[in-house]
Amino acid sequence: MKKNQITIASEVSISGKGLHTGCAVSITLLPAPANHGIVFQRIDLSDKPKVKAHILNVTDTSRSTNLQENGINIKTVEHLLAALAGMSIDNLLIHINAEEIPIMDGSAAHFISMIKKAGTKELSEEREYISVDEVVKFEKPDQGIELLLVPAEKFTMSVMVDYGTSVLSSQYASIKKMEEFVDNISSCRTFVFLHELHYLIKNNLVKGGELDNAIVFVDKKPNPEILEEVQNFFNKKNIQINENGTLNNVKLQFYNEPACHKLLDLLGDLYLLGKPIKGEIIARKPGHFANTEFVKLIYEYLENKGSVKKI
Numbered sequence: 057m058k059k060n061q062i063t064i065a066s067e068v069s070i071s072g073k074g075l076h077t078g079c080a081v082s083i084t085l086l087p088a089p090a091n092h093g094i095v096f097q098r099i100d101l102s103d104k105p106k107v108k109a110h111i112l113n114v115t116d117t118s119r120s121t122n123l124q125e126n127g128i129n130i131k132t133v134e135h136l137l138a139a140l141a142g143m144s145i146d147n148l149l150i151h152i153n154a155e156e157i158p159i160m161d162g163s164a165a166h167f168i169s170m171i172k173k174a175g176t177k178e179l180s181e182e183r184e185y186i187s188v189d190e191v192v193k194f195e196k197p198d199q200g201i202e203l204l205l206v207p208a209e210k211f212t213m214s215v216m217v218d219y220g221t222s223v224l225s226s227q228y229a230s231i232k233k234m235e236e237f238v239d240n241i242s243s244c245r246t247f248v249f250l251h252e253l254h255y256l257i258k259n260n261l262v263k264g265g266e267l268d269n270a271i272v273f274v275d276k277k278p279n280p281e282i283l284e285e286v287q288n289f290f291n292k293k294n295i296q297i298n299e300n301g302t303l304n305n306v307k308l309q310f311y312n313e314p315a316c317h318k319l320l321d322l323l324g325d326l327y328l329l330g331k332p333i334k335g336e337i338i339a340r341k342p343g344h345f346a347n348t349e350f351v352k353l354i355y356e357y358l359e360n361k362g363s364v365k366k367i
């Protein structure tokens with residue numbers, strides 16, 4: 057069945073803090089016309105430059121997915137893009153008054169709520185989908201990383217992670233339709249290992265970090281000084297390690313919340329193609345670098361087929 061493109065029905069705003077830059081930031085989602093795509097606009101800068109959510113604008117992927125167009129940055133876009141993919145929003149203008157999307161609770165739940173609050177509006181142009189007639193694959197065998205887009209009539213996605221530690225080893229998450237993402241996956245939060253968190257704190261890389269926007273796994277017995285430094289950074293008392301190896305800052309929603317969050321991240325990164333996919337996505341050990349390299353391969357495949365004119 058053919059479907060038309062969608063935007064939101066009314067504008068809606070949210071405020072928060074950038075996870076890495078620590079900036080106070082507000083974003084406003086505004087309706088946009090057909091074939092506009094997802095575009096950010098830096099309203100804090102004098103000429104109000106725009107940055108398109110497009111795979112060719114990806115720069116750094118070390119801790120999040122970051123975009124840059126004509127020297128203008130939009131950082132940590134993946135959770136918002138996952139919400140837009142999940143809610144099938146084709147066209148949107150996003151006003152932002154700093155360079156990083158707010159982290160909120162580390163999931164896509166707040167962005168989904170915003171879109172539900174704004175409502176959706178059908179446009180008169182037909183939606184185009186991305187499909188392939190052969191498998192597109194990105195792999196890094198030495199790290200066990202493999203991401204595939206397999207030809208199929210409808211969109212499905214499955215993700216496997218394996219951190220090889222006793223507190224977080226092999227996990228799996230999958231969706232057979234987008235509603236499952238919105239209902240079950242979109243609230244799954246980002247996660248970090250305690251030793252990584254300690255490194256990030258030491259190097260001033262999580263200026264906007266709060267202990268309520270990430271699950272913290274403790275994979276080896278920490279030295280008490282590390283726990284104390286983390287405790288002091290977040291200005292919290294009584295930080296302890298739960299029996300399941302997580303810090304007692306947040307409770308897991310599902311035993312496989314990390315795998316679900318990796319699915320969320322990949323869905324967001326895939327939306328840098330600008331259109332929804334009809335096909336089966338299978339990913340082993342995804343991450344922002346692998347995800348965006350995979351998306352580039354899909355983009356190149358489509359470009360060679362001459363079927364990405366409207367992106």
Ligand SMILES: [Zn+2]
Pocket residue numbers: 134135246317321
């Ligand atoms: Zn994430």
